[in-house]
Amino acid sequence: MNLTFTSIEGKSQGFWILAVTLGALSVIGLTCFMVSYIQGHYVLGTSNIIPWGMPIVITIYLIGLSAGSLILSSLTYVFGKKEYRSISRLAVFLAIVLIFGAMIGISLDLGRPEKGWRLFMFFIMNNMRSMFAINGILYGGYFAIGIFYLGFIFAEKSKWTRALGILAMCWASLVHMGTGAIFGFIAARPIFYSPIKPFEFLAAAMASGLALLIITVVSVFHFTKRKFDRKIIFTLSQMLLVLVIILSVIVGMDKLTHLYVPHREPALWLLSGPFSLVFWGLQVGCGYLLPLLILIHPRFKKTIKGVMIASFSVVIGIFGERFSLIIPGTAYPLPFYPGKIEGFWGAAGSFPFTPVESLMSIGVFAIMGLFFILGLKHLELLPLNEGAEQTPVPAEKG
Amino acid sequence: MPRWGMVIDLDKCVGCQACTIACKTENNVPHGSPEEQRSRREIYWNKVIAVTNGKYPHASTELIPMPCMHCDHAPCVTVCPVKATYRREDGIVMQDYRRCLGCKYCIVACPYGVRSFNSKEQEEKEYHRQDLPPDRSVWGPWPFPSRTHGVVEKCTFCFHRIDQGIKEGKKIGEEVVPACVEDCPAKARSFGDLDDPQSQLSRLLSSRGWVRLREEMGTKCKVYYLLK
Numbered sequence: 001m002n003l004t005f006t007s008i009e010g011k012s013q014g015f016w017i018l019a020v021t022l023g024a025l026s027v028i029g030l031t032c033f034m035v036s037y038i039q040g041h042y043v044l045g046t047s048n049i050i051p052w053g054m055p056i057v058i059t060i061y062l063i064g065l066s067a068g069s070l071i072l073s074s075l076t077y078v079f080g081k082k083e084y085r086s087i088s089r090l091a092v093f094l095a096i097v098l099i100f101g102a103m104i105g106i107s108l109d110l111g112r113p114e115k116g117w118r119l120f121m122f123f124i125m126n127n128m129r130s131m132f133a134i135n136g137i138l139y140g141g142y143f144a145i146g147i148f149y150l151g152f153i154f155a156e157k158s159k160w161t162r163a164l165g166i167l168a169m170c171w172a173s174l175v176h177m178g179t180g181a182i183f184g185f186i187a188a189r190p191i192f193y194s195p196i197k198p199f200e201f202l203a204a205a206m207a208s209g210l211a212l213l214i215i216t217v218v219s220v221f222h223f224t225k226r227k228f229d230r231k232i233i234f235t236l237s238q239m240l241l242v243l244v245i246i247l248s249v250i251v252g253m254d255k256l257t258h259l260y261v262p263h264r265e266p267a268l269w270l271l272s273g274p275f276s277l278v279f280w281g282l283q284v285g286c287g288y289l290l291p292l293l294i295l296i297h298p299r300f301k302k303t304i305k306g307v308m309i310a311s312f313s314v315v316i317g318i319f320g321e322r323f324s325l326i327i328p329g330t331a332y333p334l335p336f337y338p339g340k341i342e343g344f345w346g347a348a349g350s351f352p353f354t355p356v357e358s359l360m361s362i363g364v365f366a367i368m369g370l371f372f373i374l375g376l377k378h379l380e381l382l383p384l385n386e387g388a389e390q391t392p393v394p395a396e397k398g
Numbered sequence: 399m400p401r402w403g404m405v406i407d408l409d410k411c412v413g414c415q416a417c418t419i420a421c422k423t424e425n426n427v428p429h430g431s432p433e434e435q436r437s438r439r440e441i442y443w444n445k446v447i448a449v450t451n452g453k454y455p456h457a458s459t460e461l462i463p464m465p466c467m468h469c470d471h472a473p474c475v476t477v478c479p480v481k482a483t484y485r486r487e488d489g490i491v492m493q494d495y496r497r498c499l500g501c502k503y504c505i506v507a508c509p510y511g512v513r514s515f516n517s518k519e520q521e522e523k524e525y526h527r528q529d530l531p532p533d534r535s536v537w538g539p540w541p542f543p544s545r546t547h548g549v550v551e552k553c554t555f556c557f558h559r560i561d562q563g564i565k566e567g568k569k570i571g572e573e574v575v576p577a578c579v580e581d582c583p584a585k586a587r588s589f590g591d592l593d594d595p596q597s598q599l600s601r602l603l604s605s606r607g608w609v610r611l612r613e614e615m616g617t618k619c620k621v622y623y624l625l626k
Contacts, residue, residue, distance in 0.1 A: 037548075039518070039519070040516070040517045040518040040519055040547035040548065041500075041515065041517040041518075041547070041548065042434070042437075042439055042517040042518045044517075046502075046515075046517075047437055047438035047439045047515075047517075048438050048439060048440075048441075048505065048511075048513075048514050048515055049438045049511075050438075051502035051505040051506055051515060052502060052506065109501070109502075110499050110500050110501055110548075111498075111499065111500020111501075111502070111515065111516075111517075111547070111548030111549055111550075112498065112499050112500045112546075112548040112549060113499075115480075115497070115498075115499045116499065118479075118480040118497065118499060119479055119480065119499065121480075125480060125481065125497075126479055126480060126481070127475075127476075127478055127479060127480065127481045129476050130476065130477050130478055130479040130503070131477065132477065132479035132501060132503050133479035133480070136479065182503075186473075186477070186506055186507050187473065187509070187615060188473060188506070188507055188508060188509035188615065189506060189507075192506075262614075330506055334509060334510070334511050335612075336447060336449075336462065336464065336510060336511065336611055336612070337447070337449045337460065337462050337611060338449070338451070339449040339450055339451040339460070340449065340450045340451070341447055341448070341449050342447070342448040342449070342450055342459070343447070343448065344435070344436075344438065345445065345447045345511075346447070346449075349438055352437075
């Protein structure tokens with residue numbers, strides 16, 4: 001199969017409206033970040049009991065999407081499956097944009113982002129026993145590998161692409177397992193603490209990355225009036241089904257082991273407390289059950305609409321999974337001393353959504369969307385489309 | 399090298415919170431507003447918790463003052479990516495505000511909840527000290543130039559007092575003690591060298607049954623509680 005790639009023209013009115021909207025949202029997000037930087041983090045929803053808020057939820061979500069997307073591009077370049085070639089450039093580019101967004105997310109969470117460079121002084125200023133510092137290597141390397149990988153793909157150097165593809169695939173798995181280890185190795189937080197966390201993160205990354213890729217491919221191809229092979233989407237959707245099953249089994253194992261002492265009370269609190277709606281509704285309902293039902297259903301699984309709904313549901317559900325890990329994970333009060341701790345030291349934390357934090361989070365997505373459509377305009381990411389008019393891509397990309 | 403530790407006699411503690419106030423005054427820790435306390439953003443280097451066991455009429459409440467436990471195997475030191483939290487040779491776990499990024503990983507990892515994030519610039523009120531916390535001219539170099547938001551703070555066992563006391567040749571644990579120990583009206587707290595068999599701490603620890611909080615975490619902390 002010989003494919004020629006091209007960029008979109010990006011001259012239509014719709015493209016400019018989209019670009020300006022995304023630009024405005026990015027500026028608003030940046031302003032909110034400046035507010036939180038100058039005023040302090042009291043403008044966010046975080047506190048001493050829930051130290052990590054939306055920026056961290058978004059960060060690990062984006063890292064997952066990115067790692068998943070990059071791993072899937074290896075189908076073409078490592079495993080030589082030619083039929084996926086038309087979407088693989090897009091997958092690699094999407095992965096780079098998403099990891100870029102994740103890096104922004106981390107810096108939004110830092111109290112002193114101007115000192116962020118210290119994270120990258122490996123072995124000199126860093127404590128290399130910290131999972132966070134180790135992840136610094138992983139994220140930095142991932143970003144570099146992703147860019148070189150895309151460069152070699154553009155240059156059509158298939159030998160190098162394959163070598164880098166293998167490296168990128170392994171590195172992406174490490175990146176997401178490392179992210180899982182940030183949480184899984186914390187003994188003090190029962191909801192986090194689990195040796196299976198890195199694998200749960202990897203499975204979630206691949207499921208959500210694949211779902212996002214399906215959404216991106218279908219909508220970009222649809223809005224730019226390109227034709228795509230429906231078979232590819234249905235094969236990908238069956239892969240999504242397998243990944244969702246693996247993910248739900250891992251999560252099930254994780255929660256079941258936590259239902260035994262000494263983690264029983266926090267686990268029960270997660271499953272029945274104030275955050276249970278997010279867990280059961282978003283994570284289990286949207287993330288696992290709905291896509292499973294659609295992708296098993298004999299008729300729905302054969303329609304693009306059904307696959308799209310399942311993919312959207314996975315993407316939203318995995319976001320719920322991240323949220324119901326980070327926020328309740330730290331909200332449950334620490335058992336300092338046996339007995340009932342009186343007053344607020346024994347009360348679970350609550351997480352209010354503040355305007356600054358919400359706009360900041362939207363800003364991260366807007367910046368990524370902007371980068372994505374600019375990439376579509378200036379890079380040759382899409383297969384050549386014969387004789388069709390170019391129109392913009394939808395806003396929710398990235 | 400000494401290994402500083404603290405012993406808190408739960409039989410003597412009356413829960414007056416004098417230690418909390420003494421700590422705030424000594425270390426210039428910001429006073430929180432009721433709103434900040436509700437939203438759990440007030441900074442405490444030392445807290446006193448009340449723990450109830452049983453039901454009325456057979457209930458008992460224990461008061462547990464909690465400074466930083468200065469663990470020998472401190473999870474916060476392990477997780478800090480930039481060595482902002484480190485353990486001094488004398489066992490005091492310190493926070494270097496110049497290095498701290500404010501990533502809050504240490505707050506998540508601490509099993510005792512003794513770390514606070516400074517989420518707000520300190521307001522200028524007449525009764526607030528805006529000078530360097532505590533005054534440099536008295537105590538010598540302090541590891542951060544002035545209090546800043548965006549970093550994590552914690553108890554230091556009043557290391558500035560200890561360092562100054564050693565310089566002046568005073569006896570640590572008797573003449574020089576942390577502010578919370580000095581201000582305790584019930585003399586429930588004592589401070590000293592855990593490795594010195596002659597210290598008051600060693601005598602107290604051998605005389606009574608004691609516990610350390612959350613031993614299951616394997617932190618080997620250096621704050622001991624004498625039981626009632």
